[in-house]
Amino acid sequence: MKKEERKLTAVEIPIGDIVEAETAVEFNTGSWRSERPVWNKEKCIHCLTCWISCPDSSVKIASDEKRITIVTGIDYDHCKGCGICARECPPKIKAITMEHEKK
Amino acid sequence: MIKTVYSKGKLVAKTGNEVVAEAMRQIEPDVVAAYPITPATEIVQIFSQFVADGIVKSEYVAVESEHSAMSATIGASAAGARAMTGTSSQGLSLMWEMLYIASGLRLPIVMAEVNRAISAPINIHGDQSDTMGARDAGWIQIYSENSQEAYDNMIQATRIAEKAKLPTLVTTDGFIISHCMEVVETYPDADVKAFIGKYEPERYLLDIKKPYTLGSIDLQDYYFEHRYQLAQAMRNAKNIVLDVAKDFEKTFGRKYDLCEKYMLDDAEIAIAVIGSTAGTAKVVVNELREKGIKAGLLKIRVYRPFPAEEIAKDLAHVKAVAVMDRADSCSGAFAPVYSDIVASLYASGVTNPKVVNYVYGLGGREINTGHIIGIYEMLCKIASGTEKSSNKVEYINVRIK
Ligand code: SF4
Ligand code: SF4
Numbered sequence: 001m002k003k004e005e006r007k008l009t010a011v012e013i014p015i016g017d018i019v020e021a022e023t024a025v026e027f028n029t030g031s032w033r034s035e036r037p038v039w040n041k042e043k044c045i046h047c048l049t050c051w052i053s054c055p056d057s058s059v060k061i062a063s064d065e066k067r068i069t070i071v072t073g074i075d076y077d078h079c080k081g082c083g084i085c086a087r088e089c090p091p092k093i094k095a096i097t098m099e100h101e102k103k
Numbered sequence: 104m105i106k107t108v109y110s111k112g113k114l115v116a117k118t119g120n121e122v123v124a125e126a127m128r129q130i131e132p133d134v135v136a137a138y139p140i141t142p143a144t145e146i147v148q149i150f151s152q153f154v155a156d157g158i159v160k161s162e163y164v165a166v167e168s169e170h171s172a173m174s175a176t177i178g179a180s181a182a183g184a185r186a187m188t189g190t191s192s193q194g195l196s197l198m199w200e201m202l203y204i205a206s207g208l209r210l211p212i213v214m215a216e217v218n219r220a221i222s223a224p225i226n227i228h229g230d231q232s233d234t235m236g237a238r239d240a241g242w243i244q245i246y247s248e249n250s251q252e253a254y255d256n257m258i259q260a261t262r263i264a265e266k267a268k269l270p271t272l273v274t275t276d277g278f279i280i281s282h283c284m285e286v287v288e289t290y291p292d293a294d295v296k297a298f299i300g301k302y303e304p305e306r307y308l309l310d311i312k313k314p315y316t317l318g319s320i321d322l323q324d325y326y327f328e329h330r331y332q333l334a335q336a337m338r339n340a341k342n343i344v345l346d347v348a349k350d351f352e353k354t355f356g357r358k359y360d361l362c363e364k365y366m367l368d369d370a371e372i373a374i375a376v377i378g379s380t381a382g383t384a385k386v387v388v389n390e391l392r393e394k395g396i397k398a399g400l401l402k403i404r405v406y407r408p409f410p411a412e413e414i415a416k417d418l419a420h421v422k423a424v425a426v427m428d429r430a431d432s433c434s435g436a437f438a439p440v441y442s443d444i445v446a447s448l449y450a451s452g453v454t455n456p457k458v459v460n461y462v463y464g465l466g467g468r469e470i471n472t473g474h475i476i477g478i479y480e481m482l483c484k485i486a487s488g489t490e491k492s493s494n495k496v497e498y499i500n501v502r503i504k
Binding site for chain 2: 007008009010013014015016017018019020021022023
């Protein structure tokens with residue numbers, strides 16, 4: 001069983017509803033997913049349309065040996081399965097398909 | 104004759120609005136966002152003239168409503184600017200939603216407020232219903248008896264707000280102070296600027312090296328803690344107000360406190376009141392004292408945070424007290440200041456004084472020395488036991504029957 005997190009007190013939390021930046025990383029939005037985007041490395045032309053469209057910054061990118069930005073996969077810890085990437089991938093390419101999450 | 108208190112002070116004849124705008128010119132906030140026509144008074148209009156004439160470097164944001172005025176002020180303050188606004192009456196009502204956001208985000212906004220009645224019926228005159236309606240908004244509220252206090256309060260408010268991290272409003276009674284010309288002592292620009300110092304927020308949104316989120320969702324697990332912090336900040340603000348007042352007195356020579364006690368220490372009967380009516384009541388106290396009647400006055404300067412223990416101590420020895428409210432909360436019971444004072448007395452174990460509630464002056468209805476003498480006469484009777492103290496709100500100068 002997961003140990004319950006200790007909630008901070010009024011003196012411990014920052015005042016005035018301030019939340020430190022980048023805390024979204026700690027949220028496992030991947031657990032919300034009912035469908036998962038499956039990326040096909042062979043078909044992908046690395047146009048980065050999916051990367052720019054993803055509302056959760058869940059399309060992983062890197063630099064290749066020629067220092068060109070390429071897609072390397074999906075961050076399933078944060079991808080919530082909205083399907084935008086699959087929808088936005090150029091119709092002639094269709095390098096991302098949505099598949100049901102298997103239990 | 105009015106004399107200067109500060110060695111480098113200068114006597115000027117100005118209306119309340121002019122002198123509050125003058126304080127704003129000297130403070131020269133980074134941003135002023137306001138809706139400069141009715142119901143606002145001239146304060147921000149005069150200030151916008153300073154901006155147009157290049158007298159101040161402040162950024163002036165003319166918005167389309169008070170809701171936007173407060174929103175833009177909140178944005179500027181969160182971004183790290185020293186931000187101010189001004190309003191009155193319906194304008195303050197329209198800010199309602201944003202007032203709570205300003206305090207909830209702990210932004211040290213300073214607002215110049217002119218106390219005027221709220222609709223309906225339409226009325227533009229002096230009445231404290233507007234700020235009394237905002238008494239639970241988490242704003243520090245400082246009331247002024249006259250233009251001099253309004254000017255001094257604006258200067259102090261800047262420091263109080265920034266130290267307490269709470270928005271602060273400084274009020275003047277509509278028309279009685281705002282539009283009346285009085286002789287006021289102003290201090291040199293450089294001395295005012297030195298007193299308020301440079302605003303250096305600990306955190307601000309434009310600090311790209313320390314990014315953070317402001318105003319996020321805060322549900323069952325943390326909202327209560329944040330609201331507790333706010334309530335606690337208001338409690339702590341009492342000492343901040345006093346510290347700033349002490350420093351102000353050291354610098355400019357004028358003494359301020361949470362309340363002003365006027366002939367109160369040995370008083371047997373007393374009036375507790377907020378704002379310009381305190382001035383009228385002082386005249387009456389002087390007259391009564393000449394006749395040997397031990398009358399006193401308690402003027403509440405800082406209404407939020409409410410000086411509960413201090414008031415209980417100040418009034419403990421008084422036999423009969425009249426609390427005068429220039430706002431009726433329509434609660435079916437009592438008006439706001441009365442409720443606060445009675446709660447303070449009771450909580451401090453002070454049960455000796457008989458305390459009656461008078462609502463007066465709504466919509467600018469005249470309150471003169473005659474009315475106040477009438478109240479003191481009634482207090483004399485209550486104190487001597489010849490008259491029972493009323494257990495409901497009494498109204499001054501209104502045609503009831
Ligand atoms: S499914 Fe939605 S969240 Fe997941 S990678 Fe695609 S766009 Fe991003
Ligand atoms: S949109 Fe499709 S083709 Fe373009 S980078 Fe993403 S997966 Fe590859």
